[in-house]
Amino acid sequence: MKLCEKCGKNPATLPDRNRMGRPIKRICSECHSELLRGDLERVLTNMKKVMQEKTPEQTHSDYEDYMSNMTEPSKRDMEITNEIFKCTQEIDVPVKE
Numbered sequence: 844m845k846l847c848e849k850c851g852k853n854p855a856t857l858p859d860r861n862r863m864g865r866p867i868k869r870i871c872s873e874c875h876s877e878l879l880r881g882d883l884e885r886v887l888t889n890m891k892k893v894m895q896e897k898t899p900e901q902t903h904s905d906y907e908d909y910m911s912n913m914t915e916p917s918k919r920d921m922e923i924t925n926e927i928f929k930c931t932q933e934i935d936v937p938v939k940e
């Protein structure tokens with residue numbers, strides 16, 4: 844089995860999301876979790892202001908408005924957030940308390 848390209852210790856089970864093209868398994872879930880943690884911190888920091896304004900019950904149309912009004916870097920952050928949500932449904936991401 845192919846080993847993780849990041850740590851070189853664990854079997855590669857997930858594709859490197861930073862690489863476009865075919866999803867070839869390159870990194871282990873442990874390293875992937877680390878990446879997700881970093882993403883989450885950055886995204887949440889950027890979204891802090893918005894989160895203070897939005898209620899947890901925000902509707903899909905609110906979300907669409909939000910997306911259309913965002914600048915490009917923030918849009919990328921939202922894409923990453925969506926990826927994170929998808930990934931967290933697929934794998935059990937350990938979260939630091």
Ligand SMILES: [Zn+2]
Binds near residue numbers: 848849853871875
């Ligand atoms: Zn690894």
